[in-house]
Amino acid sequence: AQKITQTQPGMFVQEKEAVTLDCTYDTSDPSYGLFWYKQPSSGEMIFLIYQGSYDQQNATEGRYSLNFQKARKSANLVISASQLGDSAMYFCAMREPDTGRRALTFGSGTRLQVQP
Amino acid sequence: GAVVSQHPSRVICKSGTSVKIECRSLDFQATTMFWYRQFPKQSLMLMATSNEGSKATYEQGVEKDKFLINHASLTLSTLTVTSAHPEDSSFYICSARSRGPGELFFGEGSRLTVL
Secondary structure (H helix, E strand, C coil): CEEEEEECCEEEECCCEEEEECCCECCCCCEEEEEEEEEEECCEEEEEEECCCCCCCCCCCCCCCEEEEECEEEEEEEECCCCHHCCCCEEEEEEEEHHCCCEECCCCCCCEEEEE | CCEEEEEECCEEEEEECCCEEEEEEECEEEEEEEEECCCCCEEEEEEEEEECCCCCCCCCCCCCCCCCEEECCCEEEEEEEECHHHHCCEEEEEEEEEECCCEEEECCCEEEECC
């Protein structure tokens, strides 16, 4: 079974509008971390936001917020006021430290295109 | 913030040659480094985990004799693709974990093209 599922291969959004990128995960580990990364065409992985499994509040970082629904095992990324520079691939990832697996497991990614 | 540097960013080589990719943590000591591989339009797949001073742990299906990983110091890990073939052409990305709570920092990636 996939650990991280991103069901949207591609998304379009108009500039200045908000967009939600979906991510669901599967783990039996009570302690885990969820990450979102942005990968522009240059290939670098840019860290956006982090949510710990025990965090009570949804994480926010500027225009990025994470809609964490633990019971549903979902960690959707919300980008508010989209900008042209937001066009990129977005990856959701999970780390499960209690299993000893400190590497990140990535989803298949969502390509976001922001239209003027 | 912390910086991880990869070199070279792009490399083109002939089939049968070996290629070495370096991953350096520039301003922190990386106890653990991870090597990922990304095919075009696909996700990052973990190849191996390397801990300083010990042998790398490879993921299932990754040939350890083909992808040699050396983590000789707390700031440097190298990935050597031995006897490269066109199917090894890919984007290779390293990430480094610092001591303590351990954020992960990614290198810029290295694009390998084997002719």
